[in-house]
Amino acid sequence: MLLENDRIVISIPNDQFCTMQKIIESSNEHVLAFAASFCKIADLHLVCMQSQENATGCTFVVFNVSSKTGGANFRTSIVEDGIMVQMKQEVLTNVKEKLMKHENIEIKDEATSYLVGCIPSSGASIEIRWENVRKSDLKIYSSVDGRWLGDSIRFRLSGRNVEVSSKTLLIRLVSLYILPQDEDESSPSCDPTLNDPPDDLYVLIKKISTSLAAALVNKADGYFVKNNQAKNVGVRFAYGFDTVEYSAGIDGCEIPEALLSITDDCLIPILSDSVRTTELPDASVARNRFCAN
Structure with a gap:
């Protein structure tokens, strides 16, 4: 999982499709959360301190339904060594449906979105993609x-x-x-x-x-x-x-x-x-x- 200047990229191993299905099936309607492995290609990793690099790794993500997104499709914030993504109900429902179908996901927002650290960002995006593990x-x-x-x-x-x-x-x-x-x-x-x-x-x-x-x-x-x-x-x-x-x-x-x-x-x-x-x-x-x- 990577946090970059204007996007969040979540890569999921193809051979964990069955595991992802179980996570989604056991989640409730308003929340989807899962852990992430250490990212070797990140410039830094969320632990306690961060510097001003372009790509930051984190160890979990929580997708949470919220009406407080400021009119944007999503809003993110750092929670300890992971991130929480607040989004509309229909957006989270769409995320779950596509994951259950083993499909890649890209959520874009041309309006002002709130990416990591609650900093406004125009044209921010979240990518969730399946890939073969090295x-x-x-x-x-x-x-x-x-x-x-x-x-x-x-x-x-x-x-x-x-x-x-x-x-x-x-x-x-x-x-x-x-x-x-x-x-x-x-x-x-x-x-x-x-x-x-x-x-x-x-x-x-x-x-x-x-x-x-x-x-x-x-x-x-x-x-x-x-x-x-x-x-x-x-x-x-x-x-x-x-x-x-x-x-x-x-x-x-x-x-x-x-x-x-x-x-x-x-x-x-x-x-x-x-x-x-x-x-x-x-x-x-x-x-x-x-x-x-």
Whole structure:
């Protein structure tokens, strides 16, 4: 998010479209607010003090309905290390509708608007745009072996309720990452704007996760919890018409040998059977590797 002389620019990663939909759906009629990441290209950042540079970064924005906009479409002010944008009801409604449709937004006001710091500005604007995230900025690492996952496509699955529990342990499927087939490929061949994984792939992931969790839940308590802190468990697998392979780990380290026979007995039959049945995803995703946490 950038505050410039006569405009506000808000950039949203395309792969956070699903998250933005949830934010809008949970917001009330008169307010929309969300946080922003640190902006590396800003000349300065809102913390406590500001200097007279052209572009200033901030860490959150609140869109708020107000009748006190002085006849302009919007009015902004600094609130701690973020900004509040006051606007008319119809303007905020339009913002929400366009965000829900994954559309870019530009709000212009030829009249005198009140940009950052309540300073009048003629021809001010607010831009909200979707863009692809620079993968090198993402610090996401695999629970299997610590591999960097910034070149993957992530699906958050915590709302799907894929979980198995015992008296002392709960194992829940949280995320699915689609990885490039080769290390030199920049990204997987899957649409990054998808809210959910392809149905056939999700069926397989659910089958693998449920079976593996059921096999481990009564035998892995000492491995998955330490000092009352739960650990992250990951399974990476690749398969196609001539390939079936998998690897598993806990918090970036190889899974203990004591659990290898359990994972082998559980995963190898499922993956092998998937090659022989219609469970194999279509060609658009079958060439990728997958990692489930």
